[in-house]
Amino acid sequence: PMRSVAVLGGGIGGLAAAYYLSRCTRVLVLEGSSRFGGWLWSCRRSDGAVFELGPRGVRPVGAVGRNTLNLVEELGLEPEILPVTYSHVASQNRFLFVRGQLWKMPGGLGGLLRTTPPFSRPLLPWLLREVFVARGKAEDESLHSFVSRRFSSELADIAVDSLCRGVFAGDCRKLSVRACFPDLHRAERSRGSVLLGMLFGSGSKRDVSPGPLAQRAQRERWAQWSLRRGVEALPEALVHHLEQSSTVELHTQAPARGLERTHSGWTIHTEGGELSADHVVSALPAKALGELLPSSCGPLVSLLQQLPYATVAVVNLEYLGSVLPVQGFGHLLPSSEDPGLLGVVYDSVFFPQHNSPDRESTRLTVMMGGAWFQEVFGDPDQVSPDLLLSRAESAVSRHLGIRQSPVWSNVALHRDCIPQYLLGHAQRVEQMRGFISDARLPLSLVGSSYDGVSVNDVIFSGRIAVEKLLEAQK
Known part of the structure; x- marks a missing residue:
């Protein structure tokens, strides 16, 4: 039986994993830096102003969005929440800066029917044409190629290029459609069309039933939300909750220096000595985990280092x-x-x-x-x-x-x-998990390196890893 789990990395993914684990086993969280929260980082000025140094708003949509709102509610943060609805001017108006000037992104049916610069023609014909475009043959494809092929190269050059820079700070000519926008990839695979997939659904990952707060978000049509003291209030509330738990130990300035397999789990080398755990949940960046693993994990290490x-x-x-x-x-x-x-x-x-x-x-x-x-x-x-x-x-x-x-x-x-989820990313992650499973390594991969970079994706990755781990214990 599993007596203890070590969580490496105290960002939002590691803290979420520790939260879901703390109900049923002893947990040790090792964070290398002096603070928890990772990239969720709010600068609070003495006059009450808040500036976000990392992510600034969280979207409530989909299973992963509902999951985060359920967590917010469980932590008692509902009074702190700041919602922005779809009718708000910030949700209605998004701009592109192209050819030296600002253009409002077309919205609503009217915007699709008219030619709205910076685009040279109306978007609706491109959308309707997409239904008749044949499925792609390749296992994976860049976002730019996918959108050029199914819609138009102008849409790819302007809108998709900008979007990928906004979301991934990355290059849509190199990013993988399957890994970055799995819903688009699934829609084409299952329905033969992105538009039909969006209209009729394309069978996505497991669902999460909405608690009262998530129901309120649906009812009030939230587009995004934050917290009164900034998004860092979420990891802070998790830390506060975990500190109250008798089964959890939290350590900052405690970077792992190496991992060694034992017959019952792992020995974790730290500056302060050695710790042992039956299972390790890594919420570290892929390359950081690669530096800790023993040489017997060579194939896994080389996959981790490719990211x-x-x-x-x-x-x-x-x-x-x-x-x-x-x-x-x-x-x-x-x-x-x-x-x-x-x-x-x-x-x-x-x-x-x-x-x-x-x-x-x-x-x-x-x-x-x-x-x-x-x-x-x-x-x-x-x-x-x-x-x-x-x-x-x-x-x-x-x-x-x-x-x-x-x-x-x-x-x-x-x-x-x-x-950066480049071409073939999803296949490489499958290979990583395949190696872990074949070698029977007591190791789970959590965080932004694998299954999505959004705050919601990262929290959900912690939850899924814990559910799979507890399932395997049964």
Whole structure:
């Protein structure tokens, strides 16, 4: 029987796994840095303003979205929640910066019927044509190729290119459709068409029944949500909950240095000595896990090391007064416009509750780099925060016509923060889990490196891993 599980990594994936495990076994969480929460990181200023250094809003949609809301409710965070509905201006208006100017993304049937720049023709005919496009032959395909083939190359060049930069900070010509947007891939496989799959469903992974909070989100038509003290309040609430549990031990500044197989599980080498566990849940980045595994796991290690990561610079800016020329969620740029600049988010439009109560201000976040970081800014270790700040300010001035200087700013450089699911990613993850199962390794893979990069995906990956592990114990 399993007496203890070690969770490596105290980001949201590791904390979620520990939460689901804590009901039935002893859990040891080892986090290498000085704080829990990983990329969920909120900067709280003394005047009450909140700036997100990582993800800023969580989508409530699908099984994974309902699962997160159920967790939020179980942790007692419902009074803290800040919802944004679909009717909100931030949900209605999303922009693209193309050919030196801002364009509103077409929405609703009217937007599909008319030609709306930057597109050269209406989108509806492309959508309708898609129903008759034959299924692709390849096992996997890049997003750019998939959308060019099924819709149009213009849609791929502008909209999909921008979207992939906004979501994955990555290049749609290299990212895998099967791994990044599994619903699109499944719809084509099962229904022969993305449109038909979206209309009639295409059989997705297991469902999650909505608790009262998730039901409220459906009823009120939330598009996204955050928490009053920022999204970092979620990992903080998990840590608080786990600290109350008699079965959980939490350690920061306790990086694992190596893993060794024993007859009953693992010996974990740390700076402070050796620990033993019957099972290891790794919520570390794939390459970090690869560095810990013994040489007997060679094939697994080489698969783990094949996963590349993107580095993103996040610059938070605050301007006095209400200075935006448009109201909306923000704008993205295709790589053809400015490869180093991924997009600008208009934070104060959708979460005005995070503004300082003392003054009227506009909060923006500029995202830079991603798959283009090295080529545009050079080595992340050498790049100066001042350079990133001035690039962000000049983008805001150029794109939005905001000429004044910000009254406050923060530059965060996130090294290797988003795994890049390149062609064949899903097959490689299957091979990893195949190796683990064939070698009977007491190891589970959790986190953004494998089954989705969103906050919801990562939390759900922790839950699924725990369910499979407990199932196997029976």
